[in-house]
Amino acid sequence: MAGLDDIRSxxxxxxxxxxxxxxxxxxxxxxxxxxxxxxxxxxxISDIETENAAIDDVLQEIQEARVDLDxxxxxxxxxxxxxxxxxxxxxxxxxxxxxxxxxxxxxVTDQPEQVFGEFRRREVRASxxxxxxxxxxxxxxxxxxxxxxxxxxxxxxENYRRGGSYNVELGxxxxxxxxxxxxxxxxxxxxxxxxxAGPPSPP
Numbered sequence: 702m703a704g705l706d707d708i709r710s711x712x713x714x715x716x717x718x719x720x721x722x723x724x725x726x727x728x729x730x731x732x733x734x735x736x737x738x739x740x741x742x743x744x745x746i747s748d749i750e751t752e753n754a755a756i757d758d759v760l761q762e763i764q765e766a767r768v769d770l771d772x773x774x775x776x777x778x779x780x781x782x783x784x785x786x787x788x789x790x791x792x793x794x795x796x797x798x799x800x801x802x803x804x805x806x807x808x809v810t811d812q813p814e815q816v817f818g819e820f821r822r823r824e825v826r827a828s829x830x831x832x833x834x835x836x837x838x839x840x841x842x843x844x845x846x847x848x849x850x851x852x853x854x855x856x857x858x859e860n861y862r863r864g865g866s867y868n869v870e871l872g873x874x875x876x877x878x879x880x881x882x883x884x885x886x887x888x889x890x891x892x893x894x895x896x897x898a899g900p901p902s903p904p
Contacts, residue, residue: 850875
């Protein structure tokens with residue numbers, strides 16, 4: 702109580718100007734005590750909202766990436782399923798497609814095979830003289846929509862004579878899974894006769 706009385710006596714000894722200054726300081730201190738915690742709480746809430754928004758953005762990106770990965774997996778599985786059914790000999794395949802459109806092939810030439818990693822590339826080229834374009838377009842569409850992994854690699858059209866007759870050169874490619882060399886070697890060894898080579902021993 703003595704300390705409180707000393708403070709009161711000191712305040713009572715202040716002049717008017719000093720009392721006003723003391724009042725202003727008291728108001729400022731009270732405002733700091735009340736407003737500062739509110740400001741800190743508001744800033745914390747704002748930081749939490751910002752972090753939540755950033756987390757939502759990251760989750761959205763993860764979801765979009767997951768959808769994209771699922772789509773790529775589906776496309777890869779569809780491609781692998783298509784390659785699971787290798788195309789027949791391309792010469793016979795193209796001839797069959799031409800016959801369905803009542804087209805006549807003049808020359809069918811197999812191109813040299815090429816190996817790219819796990820796949821073997823086959824190609825055939827065929828020429829069709831003096832034909833109309835409509836059945837050729839139908840033939841090309843049928844080849845592109847085939848269940849086999851084939852594609853049209855070349856389509857050259859030259860006007861044969863005035864009218865609707867054209868000379869057409871068509872190229873078709875396919876990719877097959879190449880057999881590993883080790884497996885081929887194993888197959889060859891399995892085909893070899895077992896036992897010691899040479900004539901039989903004399904009796």
